[in-house]
Structure formats: C-alpha cells, structure tokens
Amino acid sequence: MSSLLQQLLNGLSLGSAYALIAVGYSLVYSILLFSNFAHGGFLVIGGYICYYSLTKMGLGLLPAALLSLAGAGMSAVLTERIAYRPIRRRGALTLYLLIASMGMSIVIENFWVIAVGGRFRAIPPVIPTSPISVFGTTVSSFDLIVLAVALSLLLGLELFLRRTRWGLAIRASSYDVRTAALMGVDTDRLVAIVFFVAGALASVSGIFLAVRYTLYPQLGFITIKAFVAAVVGGLGSLPGAVLGSYLLGVLEMLVAGFISSQVRDIVVFLLLVVTLLVRPQGLLGRRLEEKV
Amino acid sequence: MWLSILLLSLLAGQACAETVVKIGYLAGLTGDLAAYGQAEVNGAKLAVEEINAKGLIPGVKVELVPYDFRSKPEDAVIAVRKMIEQDKVVAIVGANVSAANIATAPLVNKAGVIQIGTATTNPLVTVDEKGQTRPYSFRMAFIDPYQGKVIAHYLFKKLGVKRAAVLYDVASDYSQGLRQFFTEEFKKLGGEVVADLGFRGGVDVDFRAQLTEIAKANPQAVMLPNIGKDLALAVKQARELGMKDTIFMGGDGYGEFMWEIAGPALEGTYWVTHVAFDDPEIQPLFARYREVFKDEPKEYGNIVLAYDAVMLLAQAMKEAGSTEPAKIKEAMEKGTFKLLHATIKFDEQHNPKDKDAVIILCKDGAGRFHERFRPVD
Numbered sequence: 001m002s003s004l005l006q007q008l009l010n011g012l013s014l015g016s017a018y019a020l021i022a023v024g025y026s027l028v029y030s031i032l033l034f035s036n037f038a039h040g041g042f043l044v045i046g047g048y049i050c051y052y053s054l055t056k057m058g059l060g061l062l063p064a065a066l067l068s069l070a071g072a073g074m075s076a077v078l079t080e081r082i083a084y085r086p087i088r089r090r091g092a093l094t095l096y097l098l099i100a101s102m103g104m105s106i107v108i109e110n111f112w113v114i115a116v117g118g119r120f121r122a123i124p125p126v127i128p129t130s131p132i133s134v135f136g137t138t139v140s141s142f143d144l145i146v147l148a149v150a151l152s153l154l155l156g157l158e159l160f161l162r163r164t165r166w167g168l169a170i171r172a173s174s175y176d177v178r179t180a181a182l183m184g185v186d187t188d189r190l191v192a193i194v195f196f197v198a199g200a201l202a203s204v205s206g207i208f209l210a211v212r213y214t215l216y217p218q219l220g221f222i223t224i225k226a227f228v229a230a231v232v233g234g235l236g237s238l239p240g241a242v243l244g245s246y247l248l249g250v251l252e253m254l255v256a257g258f259i260s261s262q263v264r265d266i267v268v269f270l271l272l273v274v275t276l277l278v279r280p281q282g283l284l285g286r287r288l289e290e291k292v
Numbered sequence: 293m294w295l296s297i298l299l300l301s302l303l304a305g306q307a308c309a310e311t312v313v314k315i316g317y318l319a320g321l322t323g324d325l326a327a328y329g330q331a332e333v334n335g336a337k338l339a340v341e342e343i344n345a346k347g348l349i350p351g352v353k354v355e356l357v358p359y360d361f362r363s364k365p366e367d368a369v370i371a372v373r374k375m376i377e378q379d380k381v382v383a384i385v386g387a388n389v390s391a392a393n394i395a396t397a398p399l400v401n402k403a404g405v406i407q408i409g410t411a412t413t414n415p416l417v418t419v420d421e422k423g424q425t426r427p428y429s430f431r432m433a434f435i436d437p438y439q440g441k442v443i444a445h446y447l448f449k450k451l452g453v454k455r456a457a458v459l460y461d462v463a464s465d466y467s468q469g470l471r472q473f474f475t476e477e478f479k480k481l482g483g484e485v486v487a488d489l490g491f492r493g494g495v496d497v498d499f500r501a502q503l504t505e506i507a508k509a510n511p512q513a514v515m516l517p518n519i520g521k522d523l524a525l526a527v528k529q530a531r532e533l534g535m536k537d538t539i540f541m542g543g544d545g546y547g548e549f550m551w552e553i554a555g556p557a558l559e560g561t562y563w564v565t566h567v568a569f570d571d572p573e574i575q576p577l578f579a580r581y582r583e584v585f586k587d588e589p590k591e592y593g594n595i596v597l598a599y600d601a602v603m604l605l606a607q608a609m610k611e612a613g614s615t616e617p618a619k620i621k622e623a624m625e626k627g628t629f630k631l632l633h634a635t636i637k638f639d640e641q642h643n644p645k646d647k648d649a650v651i652i653l654c655k656d657g658a659g660r661f662h663e664r665f666r667p668v669d
Contacts, residue, residue, distance in 0.1 A: 003508045006533070010500045118322025118362075119330070120521060122552035131534045138534035213497035214521060214553050256501035261491045262462055264501075 006137045007253045013143035015249025016150035020205035021226035022241035024198030030174035030236040031194050034094040037101040038079055040220025041108030046072035046203020047210035051123050061126040069200040076199025077192045079104055112217035120216035127211050146208050228272045234285025313615045316357045316375035318386035323363025324521050327549040328388050331591035333358045335598035343606045368392035376403045382617050385601045390414030390466045401428045406617050410597040411544055413439055414469045418642040430642045432597045433566050439543050440473025442564055442649040445667035447513055448481045455486050457511035459502055461493035461518050470517035470543050486511045493522055503530045514538055519545035524553035531557040548590040563652040567593040567633045570661045574632050600631040
C-alpha cells in the first residue's frame with residue numbers, strides 16, 4: 001500500500017514538471033491556434049543558462065534561476081519574432097506555423113550541440129534531494145520543492161490572467177484574436193508577452209529536469225509528453241493542461257511500477273489516440289474545428 | 293626534356309613515399325556515450341602519434357579516421373559503411389558498445405575489414421547466432437558470460453548477498469546479456485533474484501517507479517547491468533528513495549563522469565572493469581594524455597583499451613608484413629600481443645584468453661581500485 005502512495009508522489013513530481021511545460025504550450029495554442037514544437041527548445045535554453053550561471057558565473061540559485069527565466073523568455077520572444085511573425089503577417093495557414101516550429105526546434109537543439117557539445121552536463125546539486133518521510137513513505141525533498149514551486153507559479157499565472165489588464169487581453173484573445181485586435185489589443189505585443197511567459201515557465205521545468213536528469217541538448221524531447229498532457233486535458237485550456245499533466249505523471253508512474261516500463265509509453269500514446277477519437281477537445285477544452 | 297624532368301620528379305616522389313594506411317575509429321562522440329567516445333578517440337590518437345613517430349610499422353604511416361555514431365547502432369552502420377567505401381580503411385577500432393558492433397558485424401565481415409571492439413562484451417560481437425566465429429570481428433575485452441559470473445560470484449561469495457534485484461535496459465544487447473548471465477550464475481550458486489525490472493535506455497531517465505517496486509522486495513543488493521548515465525541516475529534515485537544500505541554492483545558500464553551526476557550517492561558501490569588505474573605500466577600513457585589533451589584521463593579504461601587496440605593492429609601489421617586486412621587478421625589470430633594493460637592472445641572466438649576482472653569500489657569521491665578477481669567454480 002505504501003508503494004502505491006510512493007508511486008503517486010513520484011507521479012505528482014513528474015506531473016509538476018509536465019504542468020509547467022504544458023501550460024505554456026496551451027497558452028500559445030489558445031492564442032495562435034498552433035502547437036509550438038519549438039517549446040522544448042526554450043526548456044533547454046533555460047537549463048543551459050542556469051548551468052552556466054551556476055558554474056561559470058558563480059551565481060547563487062535564485063539569481064541563476066531568474067536569469068534563466070528571463071533568458072528563456074527572451075529567446076521565446078525572439079523565436080516568435082524570427083520564425084512566426086512573418087508567417088502570421090502574411091495571414092498564412094497555422095499549418096505553416098507548425099512547420100516553422102519544427103524547424104526552430106531542430107535549430108535550437110543543434111545550436112547547443114555545436115556550441116557546447118553533445119555531452120551531458122550535471123548541474124551542481126543546488127536543490128536538496130535528501131529523502132524525507134511523508135505518511136510512512138520516503139520522498140525526496142526535491143519532489144516536494146518541485147511541487148511547491150510549480151503550484152505557486154501556476155497560481156501566479158492564474159492571478160496574472162484574472163487580475164491584470166494584459167491577462168484580460170490574453171483571455172479575450174483566446175476566444176478570438178481578430179476581434180480582440182479590433183477591440184484595441186496590440187496583438188504583436190500580446191503574442192510577445194504570451195511567448196515570454198511560456199518560455200519562462202518552460203525554463204523552470206528545464207532547470208528541474210536538468211538538475212534531476214542531467215542537462216543535454218535533447219532534453220527538450222520530454223515536451224512530447226507535455227503535449228500529450230495538454231491535449232488530454234484540453235488544448236487551449238490552462239486548467240486542462242495542469243489536470244492532464246498530473247494525470248499523465250501519475251499514470252506513467254503507476255504503469256511503470258505495477259505493469260512494466262515498456263508498456264508505459266504505449267499507454268501514454270494510447271491515451272492520446274483515445275482522447276482524439278472519443279473526446280478530441282480533451283477533458284476541459286472547448287470544441288474547435290481545426291486542430292493543428 | 294620537360295617530360296624527363298617531370299618523370300624524374302615523379303619517380304623521386306615515389307621513392308620517398310610511404311604507404312599511408314587508414315584505421316577507422318567508431319566512437320560515440322555525442323549522446324549518452326559521449327564521455328567514453330571522446331576518451332577513446334584521444335587514446336587512439338596517442339597510439340597513432342606514437343606509431344608514426346617511432347616508425348613502429350616499417351614503411352607505413354597510420355592515419356586515424358574517427359566517426360561519430362551518436363550512441364545509436366543505426367548510425368554505427370552508416371558510419372562504418374562510409375569508412376569502408378569512402379575512406380577505404382583496413383581496420384576499424386570501436387565501438388565500445390556491443391549493440392553497435394553486432395549491427396556492423398555483417399558489414400565488416402562481408403567487406404573483409406577488421407573490426408576490434410574495445411569494451412564490447414556481448415558474445416554476439418564475435419560469434420554469430422549459429423555459433424560461428426565472425427572472421428573479421430575481434431574484441432579487447434572479456435565477454436559477458438564471464439562478467440556475469442564475476443558479479444554473481446563476487447556478490448554471493450565475497451559480499452554474502454543471497455537476495456538480489458536487477459534493474460536492466462531492455463533496449464540494450466549488453467544489458468540483456470549481462471543480466472541473463474548474472475541471473476543464471478547467481479541462481480546456480482544458490483542466490484535468489486527477488487525483483488527483475490526493466491527500463492528503456494536512452495529514453496527513460498526516471499527509474500523511481502521501478503526502484504520503488506525493487507525496494508518493496510527488500511533485496512540486499514541491486515545489480516545494474518547498464519551504462520554510465522543510467523547507472524548514475526538509478527543509484528542517485530535509489531538513495532533518494534531511502535535505499536541507503538543496499539549494495540549496488542554493476543559491470544563495465546561504469547564511468548568516472550558518473551560522480552558529476554550522482555555525487556555522494558555512489559559511495560560504497562562496486563563495479564567491474566577491464567583496467568586497473570594504479571597499474572604502473574599505464575602511468576606514462578596517462579602522463580602523455582594530460583600533456584597532450586590538458587585534461588585528466590577520467591575514462592581511463594576506455595583510453596587504455598583504445599590505445600592498446602590500435603597498438604595491437606600495428607603489431608599485427610608488422611608481423612604480417614602487410615597492410616591487407618586478410619593477412620593482418622591471420623597475424624591477429626596466431627600472435628601473442630604484449631600491450632600496456634595485458635598480454636592478449638585470441639581464442640577461437642576471437643576473444644582474449646584468461647583476462648582478470650578488476651573490481652572498483654567507489655570511495656571518497658572516486659572509483660578506487662579494489663582488487664583483481666577471477667571466479668572459481
């Protein structure tokens with residue numbers, strides 16, 4: 001019984017990492033209606049900035065983290081400016097945005113391979129990982145920290161969306177970008193802000209993942225799972241993304257522990273397929289005609 | 293008149309020319325194997341430098357042609373094909389993982405080009421599924437049936453472990469093989485394997501689900517037939533889950549870079565390897581490594597195996613008096629080669645005969661030589 005609790009806790013920790021990624025992903029989708037495959041790249045950028053801040057610049061964890069958030073956010077804005085805005089301007093199909101995002105994801109990954117080499121790096125153990133006893137099982141303090149940070153950031157995001165003007169603009173645009181523009185929202189500014197937030201959130205996840213699993217240019221691949229989580233929860237819905245992420249994290253851990261690790265990925269992608277067949281808007285999403 | 297001058301200079305050029313023979317190096321320079329791959333290529337470079345400087349092969353200069361197979365067997369096949377067809381190598385050293393060499397074996401044997409694996413330990417590297425020795429495949433290391441036996445005997449007899457668990461990589465020939473040989477031998481000795489769980493190497497980085505189940509079965513030791521990063525993450529996560537007193541032992545997948553990832557979690561773990569760091573014969577090589585590459589020879593096993601493999605080829609070429617792969621191969625099968633870390637004589641399966649296993653114990657921040665070990669039945 002305690003192993004079930006243990007797996008649940010493992011799942012919540014993993015789900016937190018997914019949630020930070022999935023939320024940014026869903027946010028971009030809700031405005032621009034395309035899946036940004038380069039999202040994983042922001043994660044990696046955040047990880048590397050943190051690594052170099054800690055090692056080469058000798059900064060503490062908090063300044064390094066803030067630098068990563070800012071850096072990843074800026075690179076997200078830059079990606080949008082370089083790759084997506086020209087396409088948006090021309091009013092082209094969102095499919096082209098998707099293709100451009102695939103290209104950007106390869107560019108970002110290989111930029112790091114060339115710049116710093118494909119070897120993985122270990123981030124100095126700045127986040128404590130000592131085991132703590134909780135309800136009779138042992139959990140790493142790292143997991144609790146991830147959970148706490150993720151929930152606070154998600155709460156912060158929710159407050160931003162509900163209480164600020166730009167938050168209002170974002171929510172309005174998620175219904176219809178063009179009408180929001182007609183109402184006086186500066187769309188370009190809006191998109192930049194959304195990308196910045198998405199990039200920053202992804203970089204937090206990137207830091208946690210890098211500390212836990214080492215840092216390497218292909219770390220962004222985990223975004224695929226976050227993508228599944230976002231779709232299952234409802235693409236475009238932020239609470240959906242969070243719900244989907246925790247669900248997925250727990251599911252993965254339970255399957256890997258009680259059945260087998262090989263079956264785990266099958267189950268995850270089966271869940272995606274079933275969702276798309278049975279309830280394509282996900283658990284909490286709205287029905288939309290075109291999903292790219 | 294100009295024609296005769298041209299002719300004379302050509303002839304003069306020919307008289308001074310030596311044969312340049314190319315040796316390919318198959319290394320994982322990016323991906324999970326990057327630490328080992330880069331070390332190996334450096335070791336090989338030192339060997340080639342020495343061969344050319346001292347003229348160890350009369351009338352022949354060696355050129356090293358390294359290729360990166362990105363830690364994936366599919367890319368190893370592509371790299372080897374290029375080496376054979378474009379660079380026209382006479383021999384290939386590497387890789388250090390069995391999956392790559394098993395994948396490239398049909399290719400090199402068909403083309404008649406020698407391939408020597410460094411730390412490749414799965415039997416299928418030199419012997420095919422029907423039990424026939426592959427004519428052009430060789431290796432520098434002992435094989436997994438032997439290695440599995442070493443671990444089983446060491447755990448059972450030396451460390452008194454009766455209940456063990458295994459966490460293995462389902463996607464790796466090496467891991468599956470080593471797990472099988474360990475389990476068979478451990479059960480034969482009277483031990484019990486209380487948990488046996490898998491993960492997908494190269495993809496999975498989180499083993500907490502499996503480790504939770506393993507901890508539930510309460511083993512005295514966990515056997516880890518995996519490589520590098522997976523080992524470090526597994527041990528680190530296991531300690532985080534509270535497995536403080538469990539013994540961890542694995543095979544030659546250990547690398548010093550694991551300390552960067554796992555840190556103090558590695559203290560008290562045991563590993564099998566091919567080369568003893570404190571061996572006085574090898575120290576000059578390490579000194580040269582530090583001088584040339586301005587770096588510590590961390591993956592020393594890989595460096596020495598790579599260096600010795602290239603030296604072995606050189607000695608074989610000298611004995612054969614030829615740079616033709618067929619003749620070199622014959623010389624390799626017949627000869628005895630005195631190398632830095634061991635004297636190698638190949639048996640009928642192209643595996644080195646009678647090699648000791650070296651046991652490493654992780655203590656005070658590094659993997660320390662613990663003892664040499666040979667399982668006794």
